[in-house]
Amino acid sequence: MTDLYRLVSPEKLELYDLKKDGKLVFCQSIEAANFNFKKIRHLILSAYFVNWDMTRIENTAYQPRGDANLFASKSLFEKENLIITAPYLNISTGFWAQAWAPKDKLVSILKNIPKRAKIYAESIAISANDNTTFWQSGPITLNNSDETGFAARHSATIHGKVVATLDGFNFMPRAAFNLFKQKKPYALILAGLALFASIIFAWEYSIKDALRNNREPAAIFDNRLLGLELINTIQNFVPNGAAERMTFDQRTKETHLTFVSKTKATKFFEIVLTSPESTGDWDISITDYTVIFKERGGDQ
């Protein structure tokens, strides 16, 4: 059992039970103003809301786009203010039908209807059991048309009975309205791309370096010259102009003091040897012109 609603007028709503074979069974009339449209899954709009037309197109290969408005010239509304169904072809008659409705009129009434609800035009989706049955759809009287395969407006005086409900009628889910036509989300896509681009920019511009600096901080070296304090201590033993070169080798922990002559080097070597308190942490040796101080415990 499927609930199918029929909006007859802004005030009147009808509930039908839609059988599996498409038959409609009238259940009740409802006051539309007090009804929660969120419950609706299937809705038929009467001719009060919808206009429609049919045309036969000889070219059987003709296949209009889903959003084509076949009867644009007959509509008083601007395209932007119109909701249309997709063109529907009745294969047995070769007639195309399409319904349209003013957007303002519908949206105000159906503002709460779920977006997934299917909305149909009565004139296209409903058929009576025979052509002699007339029914009232809003202000218009309809009956089946064998020629078109859709409902036709009947303006002549009717002598027979005109039924008010669709009880016993057949429903065919033809050409639903696209009430909530989704515009392509170009702005959203562009905004997404902008976010993506900004993330790439941020990564390349600053985050990459900041992260690298954080994860792999630059190594900090201790470059204190081990022999500089020693030189300050022993410089008084070096006569003016006697030394010509000083070398601090951090790898071997050696300090070399090279003199201008071997004599001066030897004399200096003997002096510092006799002052062990000043060079207590150093092993001292001499090679030609050079006196070598090697820190005790340093590399051999």
Added chain:
Amino acid sequence: MTRIIATSVLLLLSTIVIMLSLELKSWSDGIASNDVQSFIKVEETRLNIGLWEKYLGHKLDLNLVTSNVFEINLKSVSDKEIFSLLDKLENLRYARLHKLDIIANQPKQMFEILAVMTLN
């Protein structure tokens, strides 16, 4: 409505991301500018003679021994400058000082400093 909100949120997020990135860069640059040795950390500037001269405050020659080992040669260093230069060389943080030679030029009363260093 949802789309408008989502689009606005995405644009807002983009703006925030860009502003944070600019702020982070500015903050990083601020830290680097306070560190006179920061040029040694950057691969593109670590062997820039001008920046080394600016740091040491003396003209120099820079010779690349290998891709990672280089030698700095400071000529005509006066006895007044020598302690300041030794101090700066001792305080190098991002390059390892392996060997330092101080060679006296007796006639000119000047010194020459040769420093062999490696980079991280």
